[in-house]
Amino acid sequence: MQLSTMELGETIRSYRKERGLRLEDLADDQISVSTISNIERGYSHVKEEKVRYLLEKLGIDFHQLNALETKQKQKDDLYLLELKAVETWISSGNSKRAWEWLKKNRLSETHALAHFYHFSKGKYYFSQEDYEKAITEYQTVLRITKVAHVHHPLELECYREICHSLYLLGSYEQSLEVADRGMEWIEEGEKRKKNKDAELTLAGLRVLCLIQLERMNEAYYFYSSFWSDVPLIRSSYLIIQLYMGKVRLSRALGLNKEAIQLLEEAIRWCGENGEHSLVCECWLMLANVYHEQGLIEFADVAYRTALALEDRIKERSLVVQTYLEYGMFYLKEQQYEAAKEKIEQVVFLSKRWNDFTSLAKAYVYLGDLQVELNQLENGLNQYLQAKEIAKKGSAQIRLTVLERLAETYRTMEDDQKFMDSLIEKFAFEQELREKVGH
CATH class of the missing domain: 1.25.40.10 (Tetratricopeptide repeat domain)
Incomplete structure (x- = not known):
């Protein structure tokens, strides 16, 4: 009879706990507490005679073992089905229900299904855009499989998810390193169960990292290795x-x-x-x-x-971006009336949706339009409006506004206000540097 410790571990643990036995109660000169613990964790390096000895101490014979394993498998299968339900809730936007289940049904890292549990937990955090916590969960999965000395298909998916999370965090070098480790995992295990989507996603993220790192020639060459299979990505x-x-x-x-x-x-x-x-x-x-x-x-x-x-787009920011880019296009082509119409629509939508960064940008471009028409006072008023709104927007738009103000005051030959704007811009840049330093 060939015994698999991966399959037996949880069965033995459940049987022991049902009888109120501690690890210490079973340990003796022939089997230590640590060995029993390793068997229950499903570690493959434990010698088979130790497993047989533990079964004898528990009074489990072959026929009883089959029944116990069948019972444990049913419990495990039900748990895995519930985890699939959790992933469905996450993907359908019912994250609250998913989180409640994960809190209620948490597993210790020594449980045979712990890697599945932590993977689902990582999926939850990823859906909440808490990428750092997601990475921690996926790293836990890798640690569990490594300690258990097994090569599980879930490892490749973890490499993919960690790589994706780091990419979204802007950590492109680290993301690329994880992608390379995932590629090595694929190359090392020819007999491992393949996951085409995970492989292609990892390859795709790798090339996107190369682009972000401006390693263009390398990225262009790497594209050819998987481009024909891109439509297979889910x-x-x-x-x-x-x-x-x-x-x-x-x-x-x-x-x-x-x-x-x-x-x-x-x-x-x-x-x-x-x-x-x-x-x-x-x-x-x-x-x-x-x-x-x-x-x-x-x-x-x-x-x-x-x-x-416009009517088919759900993302408000994309609607605003479309009007904004269209208005900028007309502005560059000196079609001022058309530019004004599109940019004023940005003002309307940004106010409606409390999008302060886009609203500030719109006033900047309206100011640019007035300056183009040599209406410097009107342009200045638009920039001043943008300056007040930009305090609630992004740092970059605040810098842009201060640059425009300084340039306008210089053109108007208002030396004092020109210097004041430069000083304010310098002070804000210094503030940003200090924040980054911390």
């Missing part, structure tokens, strides 16, 4: 990010024709899969490519198409 968002990444690479390498072709493919793919927001993002990027090439009419069509999706 995450629509990641697929479109890979398209966007390759577009960025193509543009950086001067391959504008390829960039346009990729965007057209992405638009078709997103449309077929009902990803309206992603379609909008693709049309915006296509508009930027056309505009950079001086194809003004083409860019106008692309912007207009993106805006036509």
Whole structure:
């Protein structure tokens, strides 16, 4: 009879606890407390004779063992089914219910299903955008499988999720390192159960990290190793990010024709899969490519198409971004009335949705428009409005506003206010540096 300690561990633990026995009650000169603990944890390095000896001490014969294992398997299968339900709740937005279950049904790290539990917990934290806690849970899974001396398919998924979390945190070097470790895991285990989605996602995240680190040639070469399989990735968002990444690479390498072709493919793919927001993002990027090439009419069509999706887009920020980019396009092309119309719509929507960063940007661009028309006083008033609003927005927009004010005062030959604006800008930059230092 070949015994698997991974399968037996939890069965033995449950049987012992049901009889109120401690580890110390079973230990003797032939089997130590630590060995019994290792058996219950399912560690594969424990000698089989020790397992047999422990079964004899517990009074478990072969027929009884089968019954106990069947009972334990039913319990484990039910628990795993409930974990699948938890993941469904998470993906459907019912995170509160998922968290309540995870709190109520927590497992110790020595439990045979602990790695599944901590993986689901990592999924929960990821859904809440608490990426650091998610990473901790996934690292716990890797630690559990390492201590148990087993190679579990869940390890690859953990590498993928840690890599993704670090990427979203902006830790691109670390994310790349984890992606490489995941690739090594794949190469080391030819006989391991494959997870194509995890492999492709890891490869995709790796190339996105290379792009963020501006290792463009390496990224472009690596794309060729998996690009044909990209449609097999389950995450629509990641697929479109890979398209966007390759577009960025193509543009950086001067391959504008390829960039346009990729965007057209992405638009078709997103449309077929009902990803309206992603379609909008693709049309915006296509508009930027056309505009950079001086194809003004083409860019106008692309912007207009993106805006036509307004009613189908759920993300308010994307609607505002579309109006804002369209207004900036008209401003650069000196079509001032059209620019003003689009930017004023940004003001309206930003006030309605309390989007202070976009509202400040809108007033900056309205100020730019007035300056372009040589209406410096009007432009100055717009910048001053932007300055007050920018206090509630991002740091970058505050710096932009202070730069615009300083430049306007210089043009108006108001030396005192020009210097005051420069000093205020310098002080704010110093404040930001100190925050980063802490």
